[in-house]
Amino acid sequence: MPLHPESPSLECPVCVCPTPRPHQILSPYSSSSVSRLVSGYWKVFWEDGIMSGYRRPSSSALDCVLSSFxxxxxxxxxxxxxxxxxxxxxxxxxxxxxxxxxxxxxxxxxxxxxxxxxxxxxxxxxxxxxxxxxxxxxxxxxxxxxxxxxxxxxxxxxxxxxxxxxxxxxxxxxxxxxxxxxxxxxxxxxxxxxxxxxxxxxxxxxxxxxxxxxxxxxxxxxxxxxxxxxxxxxxxxxxxxxxxxxxxxGYHLFCALLTGFLFASHLPERLAPGRFDYIGHSHQLFHICAVLGTHFQLxxxxxxxxxxxxxxxxxxxxxxxxxxxxxxxxxxxxxxxxxxxxxxxxxxxxxxxxxxxxxxxxxxxxxxxx
CATH class of the missing domain: 1.20.1070 (Rhopdopsin 7-helix transmembrane proteins)
Structure with missing residues (x-):
């Protein structure tokens, strides 16, 4: 399940260094400010410009499958x-x-x-x-x-x-x-x-x-x-x-260039951190462009x-x-x-x-x- 600011505290016995609570991680700070707050165990899972919607970082395989729904x-x-x-x-x-x-x-x-x-x-x-x-x-x-x-x-x-x-x-x-x-x-x-x-x-x-x-x-x-x-x-x-x-x-090459741009730029979430956490962030657009590129390549x-x-x-x-x-x-x-x-x-x-x-x-x- 995704972690939200209002989620109750969850102990994570395998973590090895201090980690901010969700209200710190998922608050509407700038991307650079939030990145400085995130450290240790959480930082492995952190994505620039994505402020919320993270799953528990020690989910079971079944939890992971269920989270896709x-x-x-x-x-x-x-x-x-x-x-x-x-x-x-x-x-x-x-x-x-x-x-x-x-x-x-x-x-x-x-x-x-x-x-x-x-x-x-x-x-x-x-x-x-x-x-x-x-x-x-x-x-x-x-x-x-x-x-x-x-x-x-x-x-x-x-x-x-x-x-x-x-x-x-x-x-x-x-x-x-x-x-x-x-x-x-x-x-x-x-x-x-x-x-x-x-x-x-x-x-x-x-x-x-x-x-x-x-x-x-x-x-x-x-x-x-x-x-x-x-x-x-x-x-x-x-x-x-x-x-x-x-x-x-031509369509394939255009999609490939757009895919590379989205992968490297992390736009649009870098311009508006937190606005595209669930729908519309660069990795989703990157996936769509990659698939379209493969279709046109075929x-x-x-x-x-x-x-x-x-x-x-x-x-x-x-x-x-x-x-x-x-x-x-x-x-x-x-x-x-x-x-x-x-x-x-x-x-x-x-x-x-x-x-x-x-x-x-x-x-x-x-x-x-x-």
Missing amino acids: QMTNETVNIWTHFLPTWYFLWRLLELAGGPGFRAEPYHWPLLVFLLPACLYPFASCCAHTFSSMSPRARHICYFLDYGALSLYSLGCAFPYAAYSMPASWLHGRLHQLFVPAAALNSFLCTSLSCYSRFPELESPGLSKILRTAAFTYPFLFDNLPLFYRLGLCWGRGHSCGQEALSTSH EAVLADMGSRRAWLATQEPPLGLVGTVATLGLAVVGNLLIIAAFTASLFWGPSTWWPIGGRYKGQTTVRPHF
């Missing part, structure tokens, strides 16, 4: 990715069930793209649902969330390599290494984004920069073919033939598949079935190992790493109230 500051976050999971799963089953679709190798890169497109919103939904169980559980949830996003960045590379490459790049060095490089990028993305959670409290600016860079770099790499085709066709209208981008490509890939099919049929695919399965399998295993390593550090790391649930050096254990 109550109004908290995470409720819309949960549902804006839970429902799209089923939409993308429906699109996957619809396309895979088409006559001859699975039997034709030309379609396999699209199916590979749709698998992580279903996975990442589901992982995000689970992360937002269970992130209030404990500080460690919160970090593990988001490690898995970041891993799913990294696999999604790899999934995007398969259809782009198969259907969206500029003609002058076909069978060149970049084309041949595009998917393997995307797999390596997924390892970098998972490592950097997971690591970004460790300096989050002491250096929030550094944490934000690391996490933003972790997801910006794979996006820029994956979309190199589109940026190149866009540059070739700039100002040429309908005269650029196979290099022409569909309208869906439509753009389908457009390239159709419009370039006759031309691509004369070309050799960049990866066969064995290469596709091997690359995807190694990427999944590698990302899981990275997540396992960061998860292990939550239990075996130095006790001075406050983000993992330890205490700052010199602190004493107390029993705060909420």
